[in-house]
Amino acid sequence: MAKTRAKSKKKTSSRSKKDNALLLVATRKGAWIFRGDAARKQWSSDGPHFLGQIINHMVLDPRDGKTLLATASTGHLGPTIFRSTNMGKSWQESPKPPAFKKKEGGRTVKQTFWLTPAHANEPNVWYAGTSPQGLFRSEDGGVTWNEFSGLNDDPQYREWMGTEQDGTPDGPKLHSVIIDPRDPKHLYFAMSGGGVHETLDGGQHWKPLIEGMEVVAGFDPKTVTFHDPHCVRLCPSNPDRLYQQNHCGIYRLDRPAKVWKRIGKAMPAKIGDVGFPMVVHPHDDQRCWVLPMDGQTVWPRTSVNGEPAIYVTSNGGRSWTRLDGGLPKTQAWWTVKRQAFAADRGAPVGLYFGTTSGELWASRSEGKSWTCIARHLPEIYAVETADL
Amino acid sequence: MTKVLIASPLRSYTGADEVEADGGTLGALLKDLDARYPGIRFRMIDEQDQVRRHMRIFINGEPVKQLSHVLKSSDEICIVQALSGG
Numbered sequence: 001m002a003k004t005r006a007k008s009k010k011k012t013s014s015r016s017k018k019d020n021a022l023l024l025v026a027t028r029k030g031a032w033i034f035r036g037d038a039a040r041k042q043w044s045s046d047g048p049h050f051l052g053q054i055i056n057h058m059v060l061d062p063r064d065g066k067t068l069l070a071t072a073s074t075g076h077l078g079p080t081i082f083r084s085t086n087m088g089k090s091w092q093e094s095p096k097p098p099a100f101k102k103k104e105g106g107r108t109v110k111q112t113f114w115l116t117p118a119h120a121n122e123p124n125v126w127y128a129g130t131s132p133q134g135l136f137r138s139e140d141g142g143v144t145w146n147e148f149s150g151l152n153d154d155p156q157y158r159e160w161m162g163t164e165q166d167g168t169p170d171g172p173k174l175h176s177v178i179i180d181p182r183d184p185k186h187l188y189f190a191m192s193g194g195g196v197h198e199t200l201d202g203g204q205h206w207k208p209l210i211e212g213m214e215v216v217a218g219f220d221p222k223t224v225t226f227h228d229p230h231c232v233r234l235c236p237s238n239p240d241r242l243y244q245q246n247h248c249g250i251y252r253l254d255r256p257a258k259v260w261k262r263i264g265k266a267m268p269a270k271i272g273d274v275g276f277p278m279v280v281h282p283h284d285d286q287r288c289w290v291l292p293m294d295g296q297t298v299w300p301r302t303s304v305n306g307e308p309a310i311y312v313t314s315n316g317g318r319s320w321t322r323l324d325g326g327l328p329k330t331q332a333w334w335t336v337k338r339q340a341f342a343a344d345r346g347a348p349v350g351l352y353f354g355t356t357s358g359e360l361w362a363s364r365s366e367g368k369s370w371t372c373i374a375r376h377l378p379e380i381y382a383v384e385t386a387d388l
Numbered sequence: 389m390t391k392v393l394i395a396s397p398l399r400s401y402t403g404a405d406e407v408e409a410d411g412g413t414l415g416a417l418l419k420d421l422d423a424r425y426p427g428i429r430f431r432m433i434d435e436q437d438q439v440r441r442h443m444r445i446f447i448n449g450e451p452v453k454q455l456s457h458v459l460k461s462s463d464e465i466c467i468v469q470a471l472s473g474g
Binding site: 075076077078093094097099101102103106109 | 397398426427430431432433434435436437438440442443469470
């Protein structure tokens with residue numbers, strides 16, 4: 001098991017005696033930890049960790065406040081998971097990272113793409129989503145991982161997952177693993193492609209949850225495979241409400257209803273409602289933020305017209321307001337990936353996103369104004385917040 | 389014991405560019421290598437026991453993909469990452 005110490009990592013910029021905000025930034029070439037002062041105005045960076053490795057996700061366990069997991073791979077080496085309990089001073093590699101079972105025609109995990117700590121009443125339990133699509137669970141704080149629930153070999157689900165050729169160019173992904181805070185057996189996950197799914201019995205049975213979601217013109221929306229949810233989030237203040245950014249629009253679902261409502265129709269027509277990330281307000285289920293991208297023609301996946309902006313709704317998606325204070329006004333052709341936009345639990349809520357061009361942006365005004373707090377990082381894949 | 393040359397991306401496991409491991413087949417040798425340097429095997433051999441797409445293993449200069457390949461103690465193993473990417 002590789003134990004690493006990030007000898008090359010450097011701390012830059014000033015920091016307050018009272019640090020209480022944490023940003024976990026995963027990139028195509030390593031990971032960084034940013035620590036903010038109480039005002040979330042001064043930030044110090046700690047990194048790179050795992051320089052040169054592809055880090056798809058880095059998450060701190062909110063239940064113990066110290067277990068930090070990072071998914072890693074390189075262009076050549078297979079995927080693994082690193083674990084730290086001292087905020088990245090040292091890392092230990094999982095002796096048993098997510099892997100499909102060996103069998104004739106068996107699949108191979110290319111990347112562990114997504115990490116979710118489980119229910120508060122299940123300490124040390126984590127879930128992981130992989131590319132190609134697979135769902136895994138750890139019951140020892142991320143040290144060892146096993147396939148979860150039989151889903152990975154279920155013939156129906158394998159059909160819905162499609163082949164790698166059916167997936168996105170970086171590989172089809174299982175993501176947005178969500179645990180109902182009221183019930184550890186009630187889970188959701190999403191697949192790009194392959195739809196949104198739900199279990200009420202801890203993974204013994206799963207059902208698609210795709211009604212109301214649209215698919216690319218010419219295809220049948222009843223076919224689960226054709227659905228491409230990019231990011232699904234549950235509102236912490238109302239666990240019956242889900243928001244979704246999809247390949248084909250922005251949606252809201254209020255349980256126990258099973259039909260998604262396309263709330264992106266209320267977005268300005270010239271902007272559209274295509275994007276990757278979805279961020280929900282920690283205390284207000286009427287509010288969420290998206291970051292639209294250009295989904296026309298060959299899908300440039302850039303900001304629309306090179307003019308990046310956040311859009312917020314304060315009424316559950318009936319209307320949207322553009323927020324671009326401090327963001328570049330022109331010729332900014334980056335976008336933000338599905339895990340790279342996050343909110344903290346401050347008042348007002350702090351928002352943070354990382355761009356494909358390696359910039360890290362922060363807002364202390366719930367998106368009204370933005371400040372770039374880091375530049376020249378590698379392509380950012382994920383940004384997560386945590387409280388120290 | 390068989391001499392094994394280690395590709396640079398894997399030296400965080402071994403701490404050296406040349407190590408020794410034991411085994412009558414390539415698969416057994418890689419298992420022994422993993423016992424000495426935990427985690428190293430999975431980063432070059434996938435869960436279906438295939439050499440990963442961009443990794444290569446040479447035995448006495450010849451590329452080998454079969455883990456069942458029988459080894460002699462005089463063999464020299466070289467693990468490299470394929471020349472791919474930019």
